[in-house]
Each structure stands twice: as structure tokens, then as C-alpha cells.
Amino acid sequence: MEAPTPRGKATRERGELNAPKIALALLSSECGVCAGPHQPSDRLVADQDRRAWARELGPTWAALLERSGGDLPTTRGLLRRFLDAPRAAPAARGFERLLRSGRLRLRLGRQSRIIAEPMGTPSWVAAWGVATMLSSHPGRLRRCAHPACGCYFLDTSRSGRRKWCAMALCGNRVKAQRHYRRAER
Ligand SMILES: [Zn+2]
Ligand SMILES: [Zn+2]
DSSP states (O other): OOOOOSSSOTTSOTTOOOHHHHHHHHHTSBOTTTOOTTSOSBTTSSHHHHHHHHHHTOHHHHHHHHHHOOOHHHHHHHHHHHHHSTTOHHHHHHHHHHHHTOEEEEEEOGGGOEEEEEESOHHHHHHHHHHHHHHHSTTOEEEOSSTTOOOEEEOOSSSOOOOOSOIIIIIHHHHHHHHHHHHHO
């Protein structure tokens, strides 16, 4: 019997990667607006920042990153360009090249659940996470509407009209700015 996962949802098994969550975290790893008080705006530049960022996404991801690193900032740039303009040829070609560089190995988990194990680089895992969200929620993986925010989110709302990565942060900031602009006139 497999040991229960200490943290996280019961639906994930030990060693399993949450590729969509990883992809969103990579896409949003550079933002001058949302970074915490003791965080750099780009969390992938310094080794210790990158390690702390990776640990937040679980030990399997942190270990994969230690093992096979790769150029995540470049991958982040490519994925962002692709999402911002999916029909632009160079970004689409780069995204496809990345997708082709890895594969999934399927195995049986608890209660006959199929577990997809990534066989690829960290960059490939992120691309796979993006691909998963594009097929589960077409058109719903978007950049935050705050002009200075670099974060991306998956809009799972019923209306599909979510605009901000976090209403409490970016939504209120933009609304406050609009309010001040109106008051100045
Ligand atoms: Zn942000
Ligand atoms: Zn935002």
C-alpha cells in the first residue's frame, strides 16, 4: 500500500506532478505587482529564490528541477508569447517543439486510477500543463488585465469574464486608479 500524501489533495499520489499548477506558477513567476514583501519580482533569477519557488510546488517538482534544471525563464517567455498571441507563428512553433520533446508514461494508481507520469524536462512539464489547461478550458488561460501585472490565471468562472489574477490585489488596484482619475477631473 502506498503511504498517504502528507499534504495536498487526496486525489494526487506521491510523486505525481500537478502540471497545470506548475505551469501557472511558472507563467506568474515574474511580476512586480504581486510579489510578496520579501520576494524579488522575478523568482527565477537567484538560485535560492528559484529553490524556494520550486519547493512551494512540491518535493517532486523541486527534485526534478535540481536534477535537470533547464532554462525556465526562456520557457516562461515562450509560453507567455504563445498565450498572448497563439496564432503568431514563431511562438506556436516553439510551443510545439517543446511539446514534442517529452512524453507521458501511464501507470495504474490507487483504485485503478490512471496516473500520467511526465517523462521530460521541467520545461516540458510546464508546456504540458499549459496544453492541459488549453484543452480543458479553451480560451480561459489568460494574462491579468492589470497593465503592470505579469500573472496568468485559469478562468474557471461560469461567465468566463474574470479579468484579474486576484480581485483583492489587481482588481481593486485598477478600480482605485480609475476612481482617482475620475476624481482628478
Ligand atoms: Zn501579478
Ligand atoms: Zn494581476
